[in-house]
Amino acid sequence: MTIMKSNKTLKTVLALSLMASVLTSCSSDDNAPEAVDEEEVITTMKIALVGEGGETASLQSQDLDGDGPNPPVITVDNLSANTTYTGSIEVLNETETPAEDITVEVKEESDEHQFFFTVSGSITSTSYGDTDEDGNPLGLSFTLLTGDAGEGTLQITLRHEPTKPNDGSLVDAGGETDIAQTFTVTVE
């Protein structure tokens, strides 16, 4: 009797192990996984500058491999000395075709974003040209002043969820960095 019963249990166990092996062979498939195109990635920042006399210049940082090993490719035009430029910033995700315009998102969530500008050398100052929905600076539009001819740097940082309002410094603003790019420019 007990032997018969144990045989039954044995059979159940064997059946289960068999089921397990069948299950395992079924769940392996050779389908290729779906590629992921990164969303919400910022690959490109384009800065268009228009001088008092209507002359234009652009600065661009483009990093198509995102967090891949290649550093961003930076292109800069020379600026004119002692000129006031009106600047505007465009942010894009160029991993998608057509490129996704992230500027729209920054505008929509303007209270959660802010551009910060740090200058040195022949670029003498910047000032904000727009505000968010609470009246705090945003920075998609700005004004830039150049001094005498020479080298200058313009560092542009886009922060997500900074403390708003803040004293204009990165330290006080906190938040997370979405873009941090420094342009070295020749002012002539």
Added chain:
Amino acid sequence: MKYYLYVFAIFCSSVIYAQDCNSILLGEIVDFHDNSPLSDATITITGKNISTVSKENGKFNFKNLCDGVLELEISHPECTTKFVVVTVNGDTYSEIRLEHHLEELEEVKVVGNVPKNTNSGQENALSQKDLERNSGNSLGDALKKISGVSTLNTGGNIVKPVIQGLNGSRILILNNNVRMQDMEWGEEHAPNVDVNANQNISVIKGAAAIEYGGDAIGGVIVLEPLPVIRTDSLFGKTQLNLFSNGRGGNITSSITKSFDSGLYIKAQGSYKRLGDLEAPDYLLSNTGIKESGFSLNIGKRDFVQGWEGYYSYFNSEIGILRASHIGNIDDLILSINNQTPSIVNDFTYNIVQPNQEVTHHLAKLNYYRRFEGFGKWTVQYDFQKNRRYEYDIRVGDDVDKASLDLQLTTHSVLSNLKFDAKQGLDIKAGVMGRFQSNFANPDTGVRRLIPDYDKYDFGLFAIGSYELNTDWTLDAGARYDFSRIDAKKFYRESRWEERGYNIDFADIVLEDLGTQLLTNPVFDYHNFSGTAGFHYEINDKDHLRFNYAFSQRAPNPSELFSDGLHHSAARIELGDLRIKSEASSKLSASLERNTSKWGYTLAPYLNSINDFILLEPTGVEFTIRGAFPVWSYRQTNAVLLGVDASVYNNWSSHIRTDHKFAWVKGTDKETDIPLINIPAANFTNSITYTNPKWNNFLVSLESQYVFEQTRYPLNIEVFSPQQQENVILDINTPPDAYHLLSLNTEASFTLKNTNDLTVGLSAANLLNTKYRDYLNRQRYFVDDMGRNISLRLIFNY
């Protein structure tokens, strides 16, 4: 006191020998710890319905027995049931050692714990009291009680155990005889187990227990339920813990019904909820936890055969410190220099991004059968499903979308044979087959950190132990493991070339998608492991164990395939397809003395690991978001040298002190540079007063001193885009030494049955000391947890 002793006679089937049924079995039951005789134990021979009681001197005897093999089952309401196999051959004497839990209740705990899984390895177990005190904590926190075990933390709730300096895939966790498959490769992936689900927890330091796996270079954590006593009973236990830090608590409850027939059913459930934790000076925003677990055991246990079905469910949702979510290297530099968190919000129980949610299902079925005069055969099938979501701070439509969504499914089949028919010689041999499949959901919109893969494992082992004489036991074992990983992984073309894979792995490219390549890496690993050692009982009190273990571990998916920005850590992690298995040779010894007055354990070890795989900061990469530190996996030859020591002394029947020390030194032999993330030396001292007459009153004060880690790899120099110059990234410098005090008090009361209610009050970090720990990944951002007062109520029924 009542001990049940089941004696089974296995008759010699050969007709040549006539049954000689005039033999006498003389037995002696002694306390494992001090060899004192245990009286009043009831000993029964089932099937024969003969029972006896052990006398004052612990002795008992059975007369008129037939020659053959007997199994003795010993159990007690306050003792762990024990099975002993003895061979009766003429008049036979047998000494049986029991772990006497009654003594434990009265005198707290004896340091030297019962080794069960190995003879010669360094092994420690947690007592029931330790577990009760840690019922509201993680497994890692509970295991810290054991000298030589530390933790690798991501905040207070993500706690990975570290054994003698090693963690992650080098530690095997065996949950109710099922090897956990829960993505143990990540530094912020804690074991998905509820400490309350299993009441027997022990740690084997090193790879001596090769039965469970050949790759446990760090060690094995064995979690088992308490054995069920074969009698008609219904009992349960409920424990409630409340914590001041986190302003929450947990509740756990279990109920067991057993029958005379050996049938049993046990159900257990736990729920835990904590809000934001607090450091001494500020709140740690978004560090709450929500955890729930449930398990069910149904089985039937008999001498000849038995089976068990087990299912467990575990879900945890853990907040990741908001201030630890940073943008780039400048943010990291800022955080390290500031020494205060950038974001502190009001207290809340809500868990928001960044956070993680993990669900683990585990099911097993096993069956065993004994064969007369031969041994025991066991077969087991187990299934595990681990689902991990990691949420990051995202914008736009993706705010609530997970950044990482992995599903790991594992099926295993094990079968082994244990030959124990010959007294003094135990041989066990077995086979294992496993299939694992990982699916990385592409709907996250984030490139996969771990690719889709299928993994096949096959293992064979044989272990044996032989009692040379009453003083010497020898053990040895060998194991072979085959492992194949077959992955489908996308590489960015720029990364593919930067790593040089276009030269070494050109043949594994399946498809070129423009900026990405789809590749099919398939790697096979053949790993061998072996162990040998001895256990020498110098005398009643002193024991010496020595073990050598060789083990090999195949690289895990993270070490092979990591590639990209780990958002939660703000670092680029790079695996390497060229990584091969690492191999460890470990020598360990332990000298122990256990007496009722005092005792000690001294356990030195030397672990030499060839091709040791490590992850360390190696440089920086630039993106439009700024610069990020790069952490790369590499292989080197390493050596870990250390010692775990503990001493206890009973100054009187009421006062006892415990002292523990652990130290380990890890060195990269090729460069002669210290290894990263090696725990600092620590020294723990405690004094305990107990008085059984005052409701089992207990009060203890513990001092824990953690030294500063003075051996660490150099910091790296990086270019800070914000500062436009090279700066030192202070990423490796360990924090200062620290000293913490904790207080614990408890007493038991009688409601319906004797001492059925235990009430305990504890305070961890009593003085609210500000400190940071080297092995806490959030040490760059915040101080560790401040004072935590907890109340626990344990009710047995």
